[in-house]
Amino acid sequence: MSLVWTLIAAFLYTEIVVVLLLVLPLASPRSWNRFFKSKFLAMLAQQAHIYFFLIMGVLVLFLLEAIREMRKYSVNEHTGDVHLNVEMQHSMRLFRAQRNFYISGFSIFLVLVIRRLVTLICAQANLLAQSEASMKQAQSATAAARSLLEDKKTEKAKEADEDQTLNELNQLRERVQQLTADLNREKKDKEAVKSQAESLNREYDRLTEEYSKLQKQITIGGSNSKDD
Incomplete structure (x- = not known):
């Protein structure tokens, strides 16, 4: 070969x-x-x-x-x-x-x-x-269908719970409104106290100035009497 x-x-x-x-x-x-x-x-x-x-x-x-x-x-x-x-x-x-x-x-x-x-x-x-x-898609579609059936079964229970939830929400809203009103009152009271404190500070400053002036006058008067 x-x-x-x-x-x-x-x-x-x-x-x-x-x-x-x-x-x-x-x-x-x-x-x-x-x-x-x-x-x-x-x-x-x-x-x-x-x-x-x-x-x-x-x-x-x-x-x-x-x-x-x-x-x-x-x-x-x-x-x-x-x-x-x-x-x-x-x-x-x-x-x-x-x-x-x-x-x-x-x-x-x-x-x-x-x-x-x-x-x-x-x-x-x-x-x-x-x-x-294709098998994975079929399995996912089956799972989705089962979840939909379960969702339909739970919808009735959810509808029954919705009324209770709405009542609770209304109560919470009323509570929030009440707390909001209380907070506004507290804010107003705080502003009033703050304004009073500011006025007291101004009055204290004025009195301090007057006291300083009087003290100066007394000091000047004493010195004049000593000179005489």
């Missing part, structure tokens, strides 16, 4: 392993979807169609080459005088051509299978995510 066909065979074995990994329940569709959307594969996905068509083109070329060799060695052009060794070489080349045909054909087939499996796994992961979101 030449180097090229060895590489193609290795590529085929790799495809078989990848198909087994995708088919066997080794990981959930979400895990595969996260793996397919990883940064490294996302960088490759930008040019995935180029790689896909390139690989398919190479494999198709080798498939056509294998078909050509099969047709070439399938035609029996030998006569009875051909040596047995030549016939064995002819059969060996035909076998190689058939082997290369199967290798390239299965490689092309598995490339298509892998691409389809990846698409289906991603679609399944998206459907699972959508179904979970």
Whole structure:
């Protein structure tokens, strides 16, 4: 087997392993979807169609080459005088051509299978995510409906309590008005006491001034009598 066909065979074995990994329940569709959307594969996905068509083109070329060799060695052009060794070489080349045909054909087939499996796994992961979101919405809607029913049941009790609450509010309002009136009276009394204190202070200042004047007069009169 030449180097090229060895590489193609290795590529085929790799495809078989990848198909087994995708088919066997080794990981959930979400895990595969996260793996397919990883940064490294996302960088490759930008040019995935180029790689896909390139690989398919190479494999198709080798498939056509294998078909050509099969047709070439399938035609029996030998006569009875051909040596047995030549016939064995002819059969060996035909076998190689058939082997290369199967290798390239299965490689092309598995490339298509892998691409389809990846698409289906991603679609399944998206459907699972959508179904979970729908279930959460349904659960939230059910919870909302239950809360509405409970609210309707409690509305009657609330309506019965509203009258009592209104009465209590009216009583509180009356109490607030009464306290407000008392506060206003206290403010007025405080202002009156303050004005009285201010008037007393002014009267005290006036009397203090008069006392100072009288004391000065007495002091001046005493000094004059001493001089006489």
